Amino acid sequence: MTTSSYYVPESSYFPIVASFGLIGMAAGAGGMINHMSSGGVGYAFPHLVFLVGTLLLAFILFNWFSKVIIESRAGMYSPQMDMSYRWGMGWFIFSEVMFFAAFFGVLLYVRQWAGPWLDGQGDKGSSHMLWPDFDYAWPMFNNPAGADLPGPKAVIDPWHIPLLNTVLLMSSSVTLTIAHHALRAMHRGKTIFWLAVTVILGAIFVYYQVLEYIEAYTELGLTLDSGIYGSTFFMLTGFHGVHVTIGAFILFIMWIRICKGHFTPDQHFGFEAAAWYWHFVDMVWVGLFLFVYIL
Amino acid sequence: MFSRAWQRLSSVVLGLVSAPAAMADWELNMPRGITEVSQSIYELHMLIFWICVWIGVVVFGVMFYSIFKHRKSKGAVASQFHESLGLELLWTAVPTVILIAMAVPATTVLIQMYDTTNSAVDIKITGHQWKWQYDYLGEDVGFFSNLSTTTDEIYNRTEKGENYLLEVDKHVVVPTGQKLRFLITSNDVIHAWWVPEIAVKKDAIPGYINESWALIPEGQEGLYRGQCAELCGVQHGFMPIVLEAVTADEYQAWLDDQRAGKIAEAAAALGDFSYDELMVEGAEVYARSCAGCHGTEGQGMGSVFPALAGSPIAINDMAGHIDIVLNGKAGTAMQSFSAQLSDVEIAAVITYERNAWGNDTGETVTPQMIIDAKK
Amino acid sequence: MTTATASHDDHGHHGPAKGIMRWVLTTNHKDIGTLYLWFAFTMLLTGGVMALIVRTELFQPGMQLIEPEFYNQMTTMHGLIMVFGAIMPAFVGLANWMVPLMIGAPDMALPRMNNWSFWILPFAFGMLLFTLFTEAGAPNFGWTFYAPLSTTYAPSSVTYFIFGVHMMGISSIMGAINIIVTILNLRAPGMTLMKMPLFVWTWFITAYLLVAVMPVLAGVVTMMLMDIHFGTSFFDAAGGGDPVLFQHVFWFFGHPEVYIMILPAFGIVSQIIPTFARKPLFGYASMVYATSSIAFLSFIVWAHHMFTVGMPLQTELFFMYATMLIAIPTGVKVFNWVSTMFRGSMTFETPMLFALAFVVLFTIGGFSGLMLAIAPADFQYHDTYFVVAHFHYVLVPGALFGIIAGVYYWLPKWTGNYYNEKLGKFHFWMSFIGVNVTFFPMHFVGLAGMPRRIPDYALQFADFNAIATVGAFIFGFSQLIFLFILIKTIRGGEKATDQVWEGAEGLEWTIPSPAPYHTFAEAPHVK
């Protein structure tokens, strides 16, 4: 370990502008949502605030990452700096794992405890007095509130789109690994090809996911407000879908960078970080397929 | 207000100076309570308390000994020892043993507290913003219980009574010598039903029922007061509980009374009421059930609780007025009063609201109109 | 706390920029540390003023000053601001200043992200505080924001509250990752993990807790948002959810959170006591293991906040036992501190006084925690002032005294000047008296049956409440002495030596006082 050449950047305007962007997004989204829910309560033009905030943040993140890339390609980063990015990315992914863990925990709780209690089983079984017509089953087609809060008519069949999506994501992990090996072996053309395949597989996944949502809303009556089944279903798959989208976008950036001739066989952490992220998103899908769709 | 504040301040200062004497009538500790469970809890509490005190005495004793003896100004020279496996094992092991000694009685009491089987009386308790509802299961008796302390007392306009904030219009009456089972739930947000003397505190969760129990020994008849113990909104501090323990015979008599009262009430609604009668009754009902949120003069409170004085609904839209009082408005604190108030009371309060504070509609709402609206 | 005067005169190569932009754009760990500390202090005063409003209302029975509606907003904002705005940022500030100095690193590992972690905070709290001035009013559902009070029945400002929490979460996670990476990757040669000062160790573990639980908090507020605005049923039994589920997820975050607020203080005290006892810390290794055990246990005890929500008996027992276990590693720490003092050669400068008060008063708070952990007894304690007394004992003379002790301890290193010892001692004694007069009586009113979060109370609780209010004002105004001392020390005073304290050991005491703007550009070698 040597710290003698550790790169400490000059002062930077990125963070403060990014903070302005973030508060714009937060305050704007807050205002928009309040407008939506209570028809006009709140301040004027939240959309504008949100838009400006988002653009500002996007602009800064773009510049920020460009700067990092430039610094990196200028050889300002020691192997130790590289290590810092690795640890940083690793623990960031861990925090994402915990985020999903919270939602999986919720799923476990409602299926294992809340549902049966409302149906009169177990320690809080007397709750059934309040919902005499409720029978618990998962998937939950009937909610405790009965007709006041209709449940889904049907749920997604795991062996159609979800299975296909599983195959898509699994193979995208494989193609990504092929691309990675190619990059290590300095086969630029091969890397570009397989990385493109990966991004396309991701995009197709998202496309099918959208189809699935449309089917859920228009045909199955499976919606956010169809009770706890819909709630957990859309939150878990929705956040996963967002992550796939982000992941595919990052991979796409990596693809551009490779086309531009960035990265060397032993210096390509940007690519690796994107790959870690992609594999993580993949693992989450396996959990989803198992616990949300099949079981 | 200020002079009173000074009075209090000086009495506090005096109290501190003459501490021991003044302490005597201050309540310092958990009540021992009147049930077997509450007393076990009290014993447990004192046991743990004294164990902690003694650990504290030893630990702080060593510490203050060092502070006084091993100070540089006394010429103490620092020794350099910095570990001792034996000692460290010892002070891992000893607390472990102490903790086990605490866990055993704690487990016993907890198991006892969870045994709600074989009850003689089942009472369903429902929390509302901000009052309690009691239903005696299988007895056809049920009612609401509201804070009866007046706003004048709360806002320091009159002397505060002895049971300030701990008094209600209807006590929840229970027999002694019989096992009571409480089925606790809520209609809106989470509340918690707590009577310290019987050591029952259970959260009232909307949509779920929690069970708890108590057995008040014979000879312990009396009034026992408690409060809501979970933040439930603006008036969380104003929803007390008064439990009235009576003998089994008195309890049966009370149940009969309640049933008779209900029949009489229904019959009364079919009678005739004059505008003046309704206004008098309405003013009373308003002060008891509505003023807490809508203000004593119908002026409302903050941005959440609308004023009724001058409100279009209270001047023009009579059907809407009756509807909101009967059915409440979902998702707001405005609840349905159709079960809480009798038809006469509802008619009276609406009449009152449509004629008080400058809402001079001159209209009378009769109980019959309420009965019709309920259909 | 700033080095404004000091940092001009050293070294030619890149020094700080001039004027306000220095602070806005900085990537320097010392500047960022200073920003965090001043921000935290501002929030302490803001949250403190809210506490004083609460205490004034509670001075005597009856409603005097404010309406119940506003009272609830005050307690909620007080809790949120103290926890997320005062204590946590203060610790991050200390970490920023001291961790690189203690491990011989040139700066934090990711300096630009470091700046971003900070600058998110003023915006997030600005938004939160702004809701006070809106028609709907600020959040009023307690800092624990239990559903459905915070969902179906919430004021519309809850939406901003939710996004505010998201922003704080982003800030904390980035800050924590930065600290982890710095410690893992930027230690000077020879600085093995088991040679790291305990402050670094405790922060290392705290950072893990943060990375693990802040996302869960983000998750739970997101579910709230969905329940409020998008019709989901997470916390609504009508659709198959459960309000208690909210509490499980919240406390899975919340309990580790309270240790996040105490572990760094453990670290600070473990630095200070050996210095002023002139004797090595007793049981270094067991301190490290104890801290790790506390962190591990903190993940499996959350439901001790929920003993009365009606959980199955076995669950209740499990959480009771697990909670009780925490007394063992915490005890190890207390015993180690006492043994460090034993046969030392002690002096009692202000940092030491605060550290000693910490040991005694935190332990008292720990004892009441242990009493709360006894589930059957908690049925009587829960949601009374006994709980309020417990957590203020661990948070005020615990976390806050730890921070104050650390500030006095390192202030000469930061500014190059000694603070005025007489004033420091005055500040200590006023705080010590104030804190006990405020919070000790709360044990009694709590046991006697006064619920928490009520704006008005029955007559038998009057006397102790009046005493507590008097204490709160004593304690509150003592903090103005602190402010005075800080400003005075920054502007001048007796010059500090490099070592500052006679018994101080560690890398941070080998560099000049005030610490130059850039330190350890060349890594030192640690034997």
Ligand code: HEA
């Ligand atoms: C810094 C913050 C902090 C810390 C360190 C602690 C430490 C502990 N807390 Fe506390 N707690 C809070 C902050 C904290 N708490 C807050 C904020 C709340 C309220 C939240 C809310 O509702 O708003 C709360 C509430 C709370 C409750 C819920 C009460 C209720 O709502 O009904 C419980 C219950 O078990 C509890 C227990 C404990 C225990 C067992 C410890 C232990 O870690 C203490 C261990 C220490 C010791 C025991 C002393 C030293 C040990 C020895 C000298 C060894 C020998 C001792 C023995 C063998 C006894 N705490």
Ligand code: HEA
């Ligand atoms: C994290 C740390 C923390 C700290 C440091 C404090 C500090 C204090 N707290 Fe608080 N408190 C909490 C965390 C904390 N609290 C939490 C989490 C809750 C639960 C909230 C809930 O129920 O949801 C709570 C709740 C709480 C209550 C219970 C309210 C209720 O249940 O109804 C009370 C009541 O007395 C109280 C009092 C105080 C007081 C008097 C202080 C004092 O130490 C404050 C000292 C005062 C100052 C430091 C101010 C100094 C400033 C000045 C003197 C004026 C200067 C003026 C200007 C600059 C303009 N707190």
Ligand code: CUA
């Ligand atoms: Cu009901 Cu508090």
Ligand SMILES: [Cu+2]
């Ligand atoms: Cu806890």
